[in-house]
Amino acid sequence: MLSQLSASLSHYSLSSFPSLTALFLRGPLLSPFPSKPPPSLLSSTSKSIRKFRLYPSNPHKPQPRPSSLVSNSYREVSMDSPSMNTDLSVESVTDDLKKQSLGEGRVKLNLEDLTWDHSFVRELPGDPRTDTMPREVLHACYTKVSPSAEVENPQLVAWSDSVAELLDLDPKEFERPDFPLIFSGASPLVGGMPYAQCYGGHQFGMWAGQLGDGRAITLGEILNSKSERWELQLKGAGKTPYSRFADGLAVLRSSIREFLCSESMQSLGIPTTRALCLVMTGKYVSRDMFYDGNPKDEPGAIVCRVAQSFLRFGSYQIHASRGKEDLDIVRTLADYTIKHHFPHIENMSKSESLSFNIGEVDGSVVDLTSNKYAAWIVEVAERTASLVARWQGVGFTHGVLNTDNMSVLGLTIDYGPFGFLDAFDPSYTPNTTDLPGRRYCFANQPDIGLWNIAQFASTLSAAQLINDKETNYAMERYGTKFMDEYQAIMTRKLGLPKYNKQLISKLLNNMAVDKVDYTNFFRLLSNIKADPSIPEDELLIPLKAVLLDIGKERKEAWTSWVQTYIQELCASGISNEDRKASMNSVNPKYILRNYLCQSAIDAAEQGDFGEVRRLLKVMQRPYDEQPGLQKYARLPPAWAYRPGVCMLSCSS
Ligand SMILES: Nc1ncnc2c1ncn2[C@@H]1O[C@H](COP(=O)(O)OP(=O)(O)OP(=O)(O)O)[C@@H](O)[C@H]1O
Numbered sequence: 001m002l003s004q005l006s007a008s009l010s011h012y013s014l015s016s017f018p019s020l021t022a023l024f025l026r027g028p029l030l031s032p033f034p035s036k037p038p039p040s041l042l043s044s045t046s047k048s049i050r051k052f053r054l055y056p057s058n059p060h061k062p063q064p065r066p067s068s069l070v071s072n073s074y075r076e077v078s079m080d081s082p083s084m085n086t087d088l089s090v091e092s093v094t095d096d097l098k099k100q101s102l103g104e105g106r107v108k109l110n111l112e113d114l115t116w117d118h119s120f121v122r123e124l125p126g127d128p129r130t131d132t133m134p135r136e137v138l139h140a141c142y143t144k145v146s147p148s149a150e151v152e153n154p155q156l157v158a159w160s161d162s163v164a165e166l167l168d169l170d171p172k173e174f175e176r177p178d179f180p181l182i183f184s185g186a187s188p189l190v191g192g193m194p195y196a197q198c199y200g201g202h203q204f205g206m207w208a209g210q211l212g213d214g215r216a217i218t219l220g221e222i223l224n225s226k227s228e229r230w231e232l233q234l235k236g237a238g239k240t241p242y243s244r245f246a247d248g249l250a251v252l253r254s255s256i257r258e259f260l261c262s263e264s265m266q267s268l269g270i271p272t273t274r275a276l277c278l279v280m281t282g283k284y285v286s287r288d289m290f291y292d293g294n295p296k297d298e299p300g301a302i303v304c305r306v307a308q309s310f311l312r313f314g315s316y317q318i319h320a321s322r323g324k325e326d327l328d329i330v331r332t333l334a335d336y337t338i339k340h341h342f343p344h345i346e347n348m349s350k351s352e353s354l355s356f357n358i359g360e361v362d363g364s365v366v367d368l369t370s371n372k373y374a375a376w377i378v379e380v381a382e383r384t385a386s387l388v389a390r391w392q393g394v395g396f397t398h399g400v401l402n403t404d405n406m407s408v409l410g411l412t413i414d415y416g417p418f419g420f421l422d423a424f425d426p427s428y429t430p431n432t433t434d435l436p437g438r439r440y441c442f443a444n445q446p447d448i449g450l451w452n453i454a455q456f457a458s459t460l461s462a463a464q465l466i467n468d469k470e471t472n473y474a475m476e477r478y479g480t481k482f483m484d485e486y487q488a489i490m491t492r493k494l495g496l497p498k499y500n501k502q503l504i505s506k507l508l509n510n511m512a513v514d515k516v517d518y519t520n521f522f523r524l525l526s527n528i529k530a531d532p533s534i535p536e537d538e539l540l541i542p543l544k545a546v547l548l549d550i551g552k553e554r555k556e557a558w559t560s561w562v563q564t565y566i567q568e569l570c571a572s573g574i575s576n577e578d579r580k581a582s583m584n585s586v587n588p589k590y591i592l593r594n595y596l597c598q599s600a601i602d603a604a605e606q607g608d609f610g611e612v613r614r615l616l617k618v619m620q621r622p623y624d625e626q627p628g629l630q631k632y633a634r635l636p637p638a639w640a641y642r643p644g645v646c647m648l649s650c651s652s
């Protein structure tokens with residue numbers, strides 16, 4: 001099968017994003033890379049086009065009459081219908097979480113007794129200089145630098161017991177008087193060997209050159225008792241050679257958002273970097289949040305992030321962009337990544353663990369067992385697709401999907417101006433910097449994931465690690481995996497026995513027209529009974545809290561949808577109780593709405609950290625009813641629409 005996805009990539013880049021048009025049409029001219037991107041990535045639009053058309057086309061346009069609306073304004077999902085993946089991995093992730101939280105046989109160590117490893121520093125080329133003068137760092141993956149943020153009586157704002165458990169850290173350590181000093185970087189952590197990583201990236205579709213950890217400093221890797229490797233990183237810990245014109249610091253506002261959201265995502269079952277703790281430095285940092293020339297002093301803060309690795313697509317791109325001399329570094333870094341983070345691929349010939357080792361693209365066979373780099377990029381593509389499908393499922397919009405914010409492990413990374421959908425709006429972007437183009441809006445995330453994979457593939461291709469056929473195959477696997485998972489997620493959200501494109505399309509269209517709250521709608525939907533005898537005027541009662549202020553015509557549209565939905569449920573034969581339990585296990589009751597974050601930030605800025613800690617507890621159980629905490633499931637109040645609450649810039 002020809003790579004229709006790569007054809008579609010060039011198609012939507014031509015139609016959707018002017019900046020991408022430039023990049024693709026003049027690829028070799030604009031390309032940061034020494035060799036041409038693989039021809040497949042530049043292929044013409046003559047091949048059949050597929051695109052992730054999942055949402056109503058333009059809910060902002062004046063809507064036609066409801067009857068025509070349903071049939072006309074919904075764009076068809078034009079991908080082939082994939083086989084249904086009934087073993088939805090969202091469930092398996094939450095099962096894993098439950099097992100972890102039992103905490104059986106837990107090892108509890110002091111900070112001084114953690115087992116450190118420094119494989120990144122040991123195995124990869126480093127910068128001979130250790131000063132923080134802003135500069136191009138060539139032929140190196142990192143620079144050894146120490147945290148340098150100023151502190152004055154730093155305070156522990158919040159912490160995560162479950163991350164401590166990952167590290168085998170005794171939670172009593174959070175109570176140590178010197179804990180805030182250590183995790184603000186003011187006192188060294190025994191065993192650490194700090195460094196900042198060099199990476200580059202495409203920002204808003206254009207190659208931005210060297211970026212790197214401008215304010216994040218890795219302390220090293222901890223090996224836990226299960227032989228897992230966890231990297232610890234302080235974000236906001238001071239300047240590095242990658243800080244460019246900025247201060248290397250982070251403010252309390254953005255740090256609370258990052259801390260709470262990473263832990264919320266984990267509890268939602270979505271792969272993410274984690275957060276061990278959040279410390280307020282006691283110093284102020286100046287930020288011009290609205291770029292209006294009125295900078296404000298905000299409390300400084302540092303989050304200790306934890307992930308198996310913080311490698312990004314841009315970590316490889318930067319070396320490919322520097323020409324022949326550094327192409328070897330792409331290979332060395334890829335070898336390092338596969339060895340430590342994809343060991344099943346390293347041992348591929350010996351194991352049966354790859355389920356996708358033989359594939360077909362453009363009518364010819366791709367054998368992934370013969371090239372570990374091809375097997376690797378296919379897995380990265382699939383992990384990314386699965387990640388984006390899960391974002392779409394809970395209404396998460398990342399906000400800045402540049403290639404420097406794409407984790408090679410398929411984790412959500414960099415919680416900047418993110419936002420969860422309140423009212424359903426496919427064109428929602430939480431990022432003021434992304435207006436009016438809305439490149440990174442909710443509906444574009446699946447396409448952007450593919451675009452980013454194409455850039456990553458282009459890097460591996462430039463280093464001659466993969467060929468065109470393997471590139472095409474990786475991109476095709478992205479598409480198939482995304483659609484498989486997205487369809488499975490939506491099917492579970494509606495409690496259906498199998499995917500029903502028309503029913504889901506009509507629902508999303510109705511939700512966009514009436515600006516229905518995405519989270520609360522799906523939670524309430526599980527109260528609908530599979531009973532065809534319910535009188536027509538009672539059908540919408542379970543949904544009345546989310547179908548606000550809708551007129552007679554819209555009521556009719558919704559009634560008609562609910563009738564069809566009930567017919568589907570009746571045919572499924574699943575009991576109402578079982579369906580409700582299953583739906584509630586994938587439709588969260590509690591999500592980290594921007595206004596909830598803002599309330600916690602406002603209190604914390606006044607010195608009260610209680611709300612941050614309460615919010616963390618609520619968001620750690622998003623699928624549970626949590627009686628007495630209903631207020632955290634409320635729709636946003638009017639004040640939530642003021643600038644800076646639901647719309648944020650990258651400035652943090
Ligand atoms: N205050 C700052 N000081 C120095 N560098 C910064 C600062 N804010 C952002 N940067 C750098 O600008 C680039 C893009 O920033 P972006 O907002 O994506 O990242 P970030 O939020 O700082 O970090 P991460 O991606 O690690 O979560 C990165 O190289 C980042 O390190």
Ligand SMILES: [Mg+2]
Binds near residue numbers: 404405414
């Ligand atoms: Mg970033």
